[in-house]
Amino acid sequence: MEFTVELTDAQSRVIIEKGCHTRLKDYMDFDGRVMVVTDDNIPDSLKETVLGQFDGAVLAEVPQGEKAKSLEIYSHLLAVLLENGFSRKDWIIALGGGVVGDLAGFVASTYKRGCRFVSIPTSTLAQIDSSIGGKVAINMNGIKNCVGSFYHPHTVFVDTDTLKTLEQRHFYNGLVEAVKAGCICDEQLFDLFKEHAAELDADSPYLEEIITRSLLIKRDVVQQDEKEQHLRKILNFGHTVGHAIESLYNLRDYYHGECVANGMLMIEENGQIKSDLISIFTKMHIPFITDIDTEKCIEFIKNDKKAGGGTIDIVKVDRIGEAYIEKIEIEEMRRYFGS
Ligand SMILES: NC(=O)c1ccc[n+]([C@@H]2O[C@H](COP(=O)([O-])OP(=O)(O)OC[C@H]3O[C@@H](n4cnc5c(N)ncnc54)[C@H](O)[C@@H]3O)[C@@H](O)[C@H]2O)c1
Ligand SMILES: [Zn+2]
Numbered sequence: 001m002e003f004t005v006e007l008t009d010a011q012s013r014v015i016i017e018k019g020c021h022t023r024l025k026d027y028m029d030f031d032g033r034v035m036v037v038t039d040d041n042i043p044d045s046l047k048e049t050v051l052g053q054f055d056g057a058v059l060a061e062v063p064q065g066e067k068a069k070s071l072e073i074y075s076h077l078l079a080v081l082l083e084n085g086f087s088r089k090d091w092i093i094a095l096g097g098g099v100v101g102d103l104a105g106f107v108a109s110t111y112k113r114g115c116r117f118v119s120i121p122t123s124t125l126a127q128i129d130s131s132i133g134g135k136v137a138i139n140m141n142g143i144k145n146c147v148g149s150f151y152h153p154h155t156v157f158v159d160t161d162t163l164k165t166l167e168q169r170h171f172y173n174g175l176v177e178a179v180k181a182g183c184i185c186d187e188q189l190f191d192l193f194k195e196h197a198a199e200l201d202a203d204s205p206y207l208e209e210i211i212t213r214s215l216l217i218k219r220d221v222v223q224q225d226e227k228e229q230h231l232r233k234i235l236n237f238g239h240t241v242g243h244a245i246e247s248l249y250n251l252r253d254y255y256h257g258e259c260v261a262n263g264m265l266m267i268e269e270n271g272q273i274k275s276d277l278i279s280i281f282t283k284m285h286i287p288f289i290t291d292i293d294t295e296k297c298i299e300f301i302k303n304d305k306k307a308g309g310g311t312i313d314i315v316k317v318d319r320i321g322e323a324y325i326e327k328i329e330i331e332e333m334r335r336y337f338g339s
Contacts, residue, residue: 001212005132005219007226010152012132016212021120021159024053028155030091035081037104038095039064042122043165050095050120058084062103066251069103069138077107088112097123098130105136109151119153122162124174125257128214131156133222150227158211163202172284175200176257179280180264181214184237184323189213194276197283234323237315238264241336244300245289254289261286266336270318294337302330
């Protein structure tokens, strides 16, 4: 299956097919040189499979985890490109999770004012969410994604075979974004989780459908609101509180999807939806975070980039498949924390 994301100044092609990462040249012509950006925890077999398809490809390996989205590593990657004489017609391939995608995408967006960029997402989070939409960024001074741009990949290769080696906790963490997509736009997707959450793994017959449905939702929303002026905010269901919880635990103890899952639960006011979410997240082994410091979270929310003038836009879901944005006073957020 494949589709395109149509944007004002660009187009991304998204290929969702088992085995596609093993035969990249069957899908497109890579004229020019290739640098593969990956992290030091991605299995060697994946790296070899991708590198083996290009003569003279340059491998740039960064440390695994959020710390790789730094100015230092960003400038190191630019230096590697310069030392190897890359031009803006050459290719950067991101092979890894959301960290590698955000970092390599930001490098691609700025090197010689933009060189060609392909993504091979290898985590559920990256396959379901971060690989499309064009948000690329690094962190600075402990603030997530505060230096970045919008830059869309030429092609995204989504191959669920690459997920076989992903740790179970990361596997479920990324799937939270698909549960979110179901909540805001797609009841059938939500039903897939209600029925099959307990049996999902890389070999699940439902996985490709879950990923495809999630990506199509994101595609439709992003096409209508590329730069997050309004509609795109619905993708942030659970994220306002989720980001605050992430910051509370120093972006370390809990993963992004786990924090978003807890954020969805805190914001959700419909009893039936909430109990369905609890049941789904229990089956996905998502930790329920109970020791949340309300005051610190409210402070984080106040500092959040989406908060302006004492109010904040939050995403509400009263019926599965339908989301809306509500502007509220930040102080009103307290009621979601039970205080
Ligand atoms: N650009 C966007 O729209 C967007 C959206 C959501 C999140 N993000 C960003 O994504 C990042 C999180 O992404 P993530 O959860 O994929 O984290 P990640 O990239 O750190 O990957 C998680 C871990 O899984 C490992 N891994 C990845 N693929 C693997 C595989 N196939 N086999 C074995 N191990 C594998 C990685 O080495 C890493 O240790 C954050 O930086 C977040 O800000 C971006
Ligand atoms: Zn998210």
